[in-house]
Amino acid sequence: MPSKKRKKREPILARKSIWRYFGFLIFASLISFGFLSVNLSFEELQTENTQILDFNFERIIEEQEKNLHSISKYARPEIQAERKLENEKFLVPVLPFDVGPNNLFRHFKEAIPFAKALNLTLVIPPFHRHPRMEIFIDRKENKESEKTVNVPIFDTEYSVEIESQPEHTVDYDLLRALLQAVTYKEFEAKCGKTIDMLVECGDIDPKRHQGFKYFSSATGVKIAHRMSISNLPGEVEAHNVLKKLDLSSSKCVGFAIGKKCLGERKSYMKNWKKKYAQFVRRPVDVQTAALEFFRDVFGGEKFAGIHWRYDKYDWNDMCKESRPDAAKARNGQICEYAEKLEDGDRRLLEKMSTNLKMALSHANVEHGYMTGPPQINNTMAAFKRKIPSLKTVDDLKTWVSEKLPRMKYLLKTNYLISHLEQEIMFLSTKFIGSPLSSWTQTVFFDRMAFGIEDDESVLDICLPDVEDLPKLTWLFPEGDP
Ligand SMILES: Nc1nc2c(ncn2[C@@H]2O[C@H](COP(=O)(O)OP(=O)(O)O)[C@@H](O)[C@H]2O)c(=O)[nH]1
Ligand SMILES: [Mg+2]
Structure with missing residues (x-):
């Protein structure tokens, strides 16, 4: 019986709901028409009263926020809980100590997925400051100066300063949200300066082998046993x-x-992107300072980051007589341009800055930050005179001193300034990097891990008519078998 009743009611209900539906449609179209007409009249108002709207403060803020959202993907993840040290098994990345800092950072980062996959506590190894890049640093005043070791960079003996504070190299708290980690000192205390088992992976040529030996002699670490493996899958967690x-x-x-x-490089990147990139970042103060600089100096708007790596003093070492022919051939033209530019060749500066300016206006970018190794700060300043909207390290130093005085310590070594300038490049809308440079590769890799794949070469942009210059390509991890 009840089912009969329901059957009778259904058509009435259906009819009612049809009328309701139509009613709703009419109501909705009236409303949307209303909105449309409001919109239209607002549009008209906008064109008629542009001046007033141009000074609409809220709208300006809103637009800036929109631009800021363009970098929201870089936001530092929330740290959930600190990890307690439960695991008493350690993994120390052994670094080839005879190469520059960016190669060391790379080896360090590449060891992280391995430590995580094996559930070992990661040891933050000591790094070193590039001995040719700290020339303007006042050592007497600089309390950051730590132990020095003697290491050759390529074929010249240097006394290099060691960086063993994790916070000078990585966002240590954030890293520890990903996996357990300890300082090198803690590792020394637990392991008595001995590696029980060194896992050697891939092709270790004599030069690399020598580099690892410098690490052992710099730290005094002894190696008890070794094992070797040919290679790991890009997704290292594969059991x-x-x-x-x-x-x-x-x-x-x-x-x-x-x-x-x-x-394989692509599958390595896929895994890195998914699990690691968010957590392996430059020091937290470096992130904060770069972000504040971006907000304050560029108003959170689009900007280009330009890295010109080639200086006479350090880079051109690649071109000296005693170098292997392949290195000389690869770098020959670059060395010539580096020399001319640094020696004040006005024509070259004019040509390069004009091309750069054109590229920036083509990309619709009004702001830029140009960076390079410290001994060519004058060259950077010369570019700035040609393109006044460019910012350089001089502006950065003034800005940090005035606006973020508690972070003035970031200016005390080029090791830290370099991190800060890399972070600024990382945030840029358009990054224009230097082929062959590991400094550029660090930024290039970090941006790729956040989905950016349209970075360009400073050589292509500033010297487009010069043939046979090296291209900006993806170099690490090495080998790509
Ligand atoms: N502050 C600053 N330092 C730089 C810049 N480019 C290079 N350097 C310095 O030069 C070193 C480059 O050495 P390395 O890490 O071997 O990279 P690569 O020489 O570019 O392949 C860095 O560690 C910095 O000390 C830059 O744009 N800004
Ligand atoms: Mg180098």
């Missing part, structure tokens, strides 16, 4: 590979990376 590694009796493991260790 069958790790199962074969028997590290059960090793408490203090070392990891030394050779060429072709890390598998």
Whole structure:
């Protein structure tokens, strides 16, 4: 019986709802027409009273916010909870100590997925400051100065300063939200300056081998046993590979990376992007200072980051007589341009700055930050005179001193200034980098991990008519077998 009743009611209900539906449609179209006409009249108002609207403060703020949202993807993740040190097994990345800082950073970063996959506590290794790049640093005043070690950079002996404070190299708290980590000092205390088992991965040529030896002599770490593996999959967590590694009796493991260790570059990047990139960032103060600079100096608007790496003093070392022919051939033209530019060749400066200016206006970018190694700060200033909207390290230093005095310590070594300038490049709308430079590669890689793949070469932009200059290509991880 009740089912009969329901059957009778249904058509009435259906009819009612049809009328309701039509009613709603009419109502909705009236409303949207209303909105449309409001919109139209607002549009008219806008064109008629442009001047008033131009000074609409709220709208300006809104637009700036929109631009700021363009970098929201870089936002530092919230740290959930601090990890307690539960695991008493360690992984120390062994670094080739005879190369520049960006190569060291790369080896360090590449060891992170391995440590995570094996559930080992990551040790933050000591790094070093590039000995040729600290020339303007006042050592007497500089309390940051730490222990020095003797290491050759290529074929010249240098006394290099060691950086062993994790916070000078990475966002240590954020990293520890990803995995357990300890300082090198803590590792030394727990492991008695001995690596029980060194895992050597990929092709380690004699030069790389020598580099690792410099690490051992700089830190005094001893190596008890070694094992070698040919390579790891891009997604290192793949269990069958790790199962074969028997590290059960090793408490203090070392990891030394050779060429072709890390598998196919694209799958490595895919894994890095998904699990690591958010957590492996430059020091937190560096992130804060770069972001504030971007907001304050560029008003949160689009800007280009330009890296000109080539200086006579350091880069042109690649071109000296004693270098291998391949290195000389690859760098020959660049060395010539570096020399001319630094020696004040006005024609070259004119040509390069005109091309750069054109490229910026083509890309519709009004602001820019131009960076380079410290000994060519004058060259950077010369570009700024040609393109006054460009900012350089001089502006950065003044800005930090005035606006963020508590972060003045970031200006005390080029090691930290360099991190800060890399972070500014990282945030840029358009990055124009230097082929062959590991400094550029660090930024290039970090941006790629955030989905940016349209970075360009400063050589292509500033010297478009010069043939046979090297291209900006993706170089790391090495090998790409
Ligand atoms: N502040 C600053 N330093 C730079 C810049 N470019 C290079 N450097 C310095 O030069 C070093 C470059 O050495 P390295 O890490 O070997 O990279 P690569 O020489 O560019 O391949 C860096 O560590 C910095 O000390 C730059 O744009 N700004
Ligand atoms: Mg170098």
